[in-house]
Amino acid sequence: MRPRAAQVVVLALLVVAGCRGGGDAAGPAAAPTAGDPGATGAATTAAAPSASTTVPTTTATTPPTTIAPGTCPPERPRAQPDPRRPSYEVSVTIDAAARTASGTSSVRFTPDLGVDRLVLRLWPNSPAARSAGGSMQLERVEVDGRPVTAARPDPTIALLPVPVTAGTTVTISTSWTITLADRLSERWAVAGSGVRLGSFVPLLPWEPGRGWATDPATVVHGEATTSPVADWTVTVAAGDLDVVATGTPAGPGRWRATAVRDVAVSAGRFRRVEGSAPAGPGGAAVPIVVVADAGVAEDPAAYLARLVAVLPSMARRFGPYPHPSYTLALTASLRGGIENPMLVFQGPGTLGRSTSHEVAHMWFYSLVGNDQGRDPWLDEGLATWAEAGFEGTLPSIRARRMPAGVGGQAGRPTSYFDARVSQYYVGVYVQGAQAVAALGPPPLVDCALRAFVDRHAHTIATNADLLAALTPTFPDAAAVLGRYGIKP
Numbered sequence: 001m002r003p004r005a006a007q008v009v010v011l012a013l014l015v016v017a018g019c020r021g022g023g024d025a026a027g028p029a030a031a032p033t034a035g036d037p038g039a040t041g042a043a044t045t046a047a048a049p050s051a052s053t054t055v056p057t058t059t060a061t062t063p064p065t066t067i068a069p070g071t072c073p074p075e076r077p078r079a080q081p082d083p084r085r086p087s088y089e090v091s092v093t094i095d096a097a098a099r100t101a102s103g104t105s106s107v108r109f110t111p112d113l114g115v116d117r118l119v120l121r122l123w124p125n126s127p128a129a130r131s132a133g134g135s136m137q138l139e140r141v142e143v144d145g146r147p148v149t150a151a152r153p154d155p156t157i158a159l160l161p162v163p164v165t166a167g168t169t170v171t172i173s174t175s176w177t178i179t180l181a182d183r184l185s186e187r188w189a190v191a192g193s194g195v196r197l198g199s200f201v202p203l204l205p206w207e208p209g210r211g212w213a214t215d216p217a218t219v220v221h222g223e224a225t226t227s228p229v230a231d232w233t234v235t236v237a238a239g240d241l242d243v244v245a246t247g248t249p250a251g252p253g254r255w256r257a258t259a260v261r262d263v264a265v266s267a268g269r270f271r272r273v274e275g276s277a278p279a280g281p282g283g284a285a286v287p288i289v290v291v292a293d294a295g296v297a298e299d300p301a302a303y304l305a306r307l308v309a310v311l312p313s314m315a316r317r318f319g320p321y322p323h324p325s326y327t328l329a330l331t332a333s334l335r336g337g338i339e340n341p342m343l344v345f346q347g348p349g350t351l352g353r354s355t356s357h358e359v360a361h362m363w364f365y366s367l368v369g370n371d372q373g374r375d376p377w378l379d380e381g382l383a384t385w386a387e388a389g390f391e392g393t394l395p396s397i398r399a400r401r402m403p404a405g406v407g408g409q410a411g412r413p414t415s416y417f418d419a420r421v422s423q424y425y426v427g428v429y430v431q432g433a434q435a436v437a438a439l440g441p442p443p444l445v446d447c448a449l450r451a452f453v454d455r456h457a458h459t460i461a462t463n464a465d466l467l468a469a470l471t472p473t474f475p476d477a478a479a480v481l482g483r484y485g486i487k488p
Contacts, residue, residue, distance in 0.1 A: 069475050070440070072447035078319060081259035081458035084110045086204055086230035094238040094267050096195050102177040105201045107230070110169040112208050118143065118160040118170070119212045120202040121227075124178045124188040125155035127219045132181035134188055138202065140175040156217045158202065174202050183333040186221060187264070187345065192295025192332035194241055194268025198340045201263065203227045207371060207460045215373025218414040220424050223380075224373030229259040229458045238267040244291055244327050246342045257342065259458055261369050264340035266329035268293035273300045279311035279321040286311060287325040295332035296348050303328055303351055310359045313390050317446045318453050322367040326359070339383075341366040353391055360386035368453055369460040377410045377486065378463065381432015382449065388433055389442060398437055400430045410435055411463065411486035435484035439474045448473040464488040 067073055092103035109118075124136035135155075141148045143162045150158040164170055178200060182190045187198030205213040205226050213226035234255045236243050246263040247255030257263060270291035279286045288307050290300040307328065315321050327343045334347030337354040339361035346354055364386065365372075365379035372379065388394040402408075405420060406427035417424040439445050452461070452469035459465075463481075467488055470477035478488070 067472050069473065070444065071473065072444060073451040073469075073472060075319075076451070076454050078454045079457040079459070081229050082208065084112075085228060085259065086110075086206075088201065088230055088232045088234075088263075090201050090232065090263070091235045092197070092200070092237070092265065094195050094197075094236065094241070094265070096190060096193065096238070096241065096267065099180045099182065099190050100177060101180060101195065101197055101200065102175075103201075104173070104175045106171060106173040107204060108169055108171050109204055109206070110167060111164055111206065112166055113211055114164070114166045115211065116163045118162050118164065118172060119205055119214065120150075120158040120160070120172070120174070121205045121225070122156050122158060122176075122202055123199040123217075123225060126186075126217050126221075128186050128221055129181055129184065129188050130155065132184045132186075132189075134179055134181035134184065134186075136176055136178045136188075136200075138174060138176050140173070142173040144171055145173075154217065157214060172202075172204075176202065185333060185335045185347070187338050187340075189333060191266075191334065192268060192293045194266065194293055194331065195238075196264070196266045196329065196331050196334075196345050198264035198338055198345065199225055199262055200265070203262065204230075213371050213373065215371065215413065216415050218373065219418050219421060220376075220414045223376055224414050225262070226369070226371045226373065226460060227261045228460065229261045229369070232257045232260065232263050234263055234265070236265055236267070241267040242270040242272075242291070243267045244270075244289065244329055244343060246340060248324050260323070260341035260366065262341055264343045264345070266291070266293075266331060266343065266345060268295075268329075268331065270294075270329075271300055273304050275304050275308055277308045277311040279315040281320040284320075286321050286323075289325065289327040290330070291327070292330040293332055296330045298330060298348060298351070300328075300330060303330065303346070303355060306351060306355045307359065310356045310390055314356075314359055314363065314386060317386065317389065318363045318450050322362060322457070326362070328355075328358075339365055353387055353393070356390045357383050357387040360384075363453055367458065368456045369458075370462070371460060372414065374413050375411070375463060376414050377428045377432035377435075378461065378466065380429045381410065381436065384429040384433040385436045385445070385449075388437075389446070394433075394437060394442070397430055397433050400426060400434070402426065402431055406431065408483065408485045410484040411481075431484055432486075435481050435486055438480050438483070439470065439477060444473055462488070 087108045089106045094101050122136045141150050148160050180190050206228050207213050215224045218224045236253050245255040245265045247257030250256045272291045275288045276285040290304045292300040323342045337346040337358040339358050344358040360383040364382040370378040388397050406423045410431040448470045
């Protein structure tokens with residue numbers, strides 16, 4: 001159905017309102033997340049062999065709703081998570097003085113395809129962490145209570161020689177110890193008086209309908225993770241340190257989260273402020289918590305005020321905020337920010353664009369996932385687009401020139417940028433946002449992206465899925481994105 005002109009005007013006004021959320025002192029070249037161009041690690045590891053039978057990529061079909069080109073797609077109910085999603089039970093003990101985090105995890109998993117083996121990703125063994133002295137030791141692995149010896153073709157991969165038929169549920173149990181690097185701008189590190197942990201549990205790198213995602217680990221700050229949404233119960237012991245974690249508190253040292261693809265923990269000596277923003281379904285209040293570790297001098301209240309403005313702006317553009325709450329942990333020894341579902345890490349001096357960028361990741365990565373090794377632009381480019389709309393920086397994004405070897409390569413995997421780390425931000429974040437901006441008027445782009453979010457919520461989306469959502473509004477979407485190297 002073609003919307004009335006007044007509806008389009010309202011959409012334009014909403015986007016302008018979001019753009020007036022404020023700017024910040026950071027220049028346009030500053031990378032907003034921990035995938036900072038200046039952050040390098042050890043050489044990348046070769047790709048591991050495929051862990052199971054997979055099915056080839058298929059092009060997503062155009063949504064059944066027919067609209068006139070150049071108009072806003074009608075709103076539709078947001079897709080619900082798979083009822084057979086995995087379920088994790090995690091217990092972790094943090095010893096900041098000893099620089100360790102040790103724990104156990106158990107995950108119930110029902111593959112939708114038959115597999116000839118099971119796979120776990122051990123992301124604390126990523127190149128950046130290992131080069132700084134960090135590591136993860138997998139001490140015990142059991143499948144349905146039986147010990148299993150894992151093959152290790154790569155430090156980040158554990159292959160379990162257990163075939164499973166489609167629709168059969170198995171339980172994988174592990175125990176492990178993480179040695180944390182000090183002063184590492186990453187998600188597994190000692191941070192001032194405390195510790196931050198993200199992607200720290202042995203994760204199932206499962207892509208429903210495709211199979212195991214065994215993208216090579218990358219020096220681009222571990223951004224090769226892929227995992228389906230799952231339900232989580234996380235118990236944390238951290239001595240006398242304060243703790244925040246992904247999820248809703250469920251008792252002392254315990255959190256539960258529903259339909260999130262990863263969890264994170266931050267422990268330290270915190271100053272804490274709380275507030276809320278009307279960003280949930282129907283404008284419902286979303287609780288916001290900001291904590292600042294003793295090693296961070298900034299006032300957490302300033303970050304809270306920023307979040308109170310950002311969250312409703314993003315919700316107006318892309319649909320209601322997808323989680324029960326939002327927590328921001330300001331921790332030492334971190335450049336930019338690191339997205340985790342419901343809990344974001346930010347470093348000192350990141351009040352501006354990093355804040356809006358990481359909020360955008362709650363829609364593009366947390367809600368609509370992607371294979372970050374294969375298609376890093378699909379969350380980073382879209383989050384940069386969302387950030388630019390709030391910060392009013394779209395003109396500078398459009399004007400940014402691409403260095404040689406990067407122009408027209410936005411759709412490349414992270415491994416392409418291992419030899420071009422200093423160009424990763426401009427080549428993926430900025431160029432990805434440029435590609436989206438080239439589609440047409442920002443209000444219409446946001447409408448099409450909202451349709452993408454609603455249709456592919458709780459899934460791992462592909463370029464083909466995005467194109468199927470964009471094409472009804474922008475019939476030339478494939479040609480436009482193709483100029484930037486983004487293909488189905």
